[in-house]
Amino acid sequence: GEDVEQSLFLSVREGDSSVINCTYTDSSSTYLYWYKQEPGAGLQLLTYIFSNMDMKQDQRLTVLLNKKDKHLSLRIADTQTGDSAIYFCAEDTGGFKTIFGAGTRLFVKA
Amino acid sequence: DVKVTQSSRYLVKRTGEKVFLECVQDMDHENMFWYRQDPGLGLRLIYFSYDVKMKEKGDIPEGYSVSREKKERFSLILESASTNQTSMYLCASSLQSRAVSYEQYFGPGTRLTVT
Numbered sequence: 001g002e003d004v005e006q007s008l009f010l011s012v013r014e015g016d017s018s019v020i021n022c023t024y025t026d027s028s029s030t031y032l033y034w035y036k037q038e039p040g041a042g043l044q045l046l047t048y049i050f051s052n053m054d055m056k057q058d059q060r061l062t063v064l065l066n067k068k069d070k071h072l073s074l075r076i077a078d079t080q081t082g083d084s085a086i087y088f089c090a091e092d093t094g095g096f097k098t099i100f101g102a103g104t105r106l107f108v109k110a
Numbered sequence: 111d112v113k114v115t116q117s118s119r120y121l122v123k124r125t126g127e128k129v130f131l132e133c134v135q136d137m138d139h140e141n142m143f144w145y146r147q148d149p150g151l152g153l154r155l156i157y158f159s160y161d162v163k164m165k166e167k168g169d170i171p172e173g174y175s176v177s178r179e180k181k182e183r184f185s186l187i188l189e190s191a192s193t194n195q196t197s198m199y200l201c202a203s204s205l206q207s208r209a210v211s212y213e214q215y216f217g218p219g220t221r222l223t224v225t
Contacts, residue, residue, distance in 0.1 A: 008150060031212065042114070042200055042216030043153075088152065092212050096141055096160055097168075102152035 004101035006089050011107045018076040020104045022089030025070060031092040032065060034074045037103070038085045046087070047074075076106075084108045113137070114217040116201055122223045129188040131220050133201030140206035142184035143214065144168075144176060147198040159184055160206065191224045198222075 006022040024032065030051055035043040049056045049063045049072075056063045062075040076083055089101040117132035135142065141160050145153040145168075155168030157176040165176050173195060177185045184203075188195055198221050202214040 004152075033213075040218070042202075042218050043214070044216065045213045048213070096158055096166070096212075097155065098212060098214060100145075100153040102150055 004089055004091055004099050006087075006101040006104050008102060009105050009107070011109065012079050013109050014079060014081055016079055018074075018079045018083070018106055018108075020074045020076075020087050020089075020106065022072045022074075022101055023070055024072065024089070024091045024099075026091055026093050026099070027067070027070065029091040029093060032063075032072050033088075033090040033092070033098070034061075034063065034072075035088040035090060035100075036085045037088065043088060079106075079108050081108045081110055114201055114203055114215050116199075116217040116220050118220050119218065120221050120223075122225065123188075123191050124225055125192060127188075127191050127224075129191050129222065129224075131186040131188075131199055131201075131222070133184045133186070133203075133217055134182055135184075135201075135203040135215070136182065137203060137205075137215065138181065139203035139215070140181075141204045142178065143202040143204075144174075144184065144186045145200045145202065146170070147200055147219070153200065156186065191222075193224050196222060196224045 003025045012018045033048045034046045036046045037043045060077045064073045086103040088103045114135045143158040144156045159178040175187045201217040204214045
């Protein structure tokens, strides 16, 4: 069935790069998303990538998509303490349904 | 500024009580969703609605029902709350058009505790 998997925890030092990885199963996904959830808040869309793209860059964020391996990653350059949050990978399986991963908690050490 | 609001941030109810969670969006979105969020499990879809009075079951609808009488409002109902329904409940909305990505806009969540 449809599934999105990601590691649950990542710890980095301030100023380093963070890389959060995700694997998905539905090869027909049109969009793949990264959402960010800050403490006490709902999810907010951080960035997304079309399935026909390999890479998307947006300021400090780089998204890489490997369709063959069904692997998606989010790289945050120069990670700051304000980047501490839970990051959710998600895929659009068509129709109205979006499948979310369990979320990766990013902890940034000052 | 787009907004999805939920009626309560924190709620404590007793086992067997009927619980209403309300969600309102001001973006004229067609789609609305209810998820529950549990540690290690991520977001699981309970129900969604693609139009007024229309609803579809998600992955975990048992023990829940929904109501959408107006486009901007989507209610989640726990007919008889049980302790295993203690969770964070998130409401979201999105546009229906395929011309844009299915970005979902989330409310801040309601943390429900059933004792």
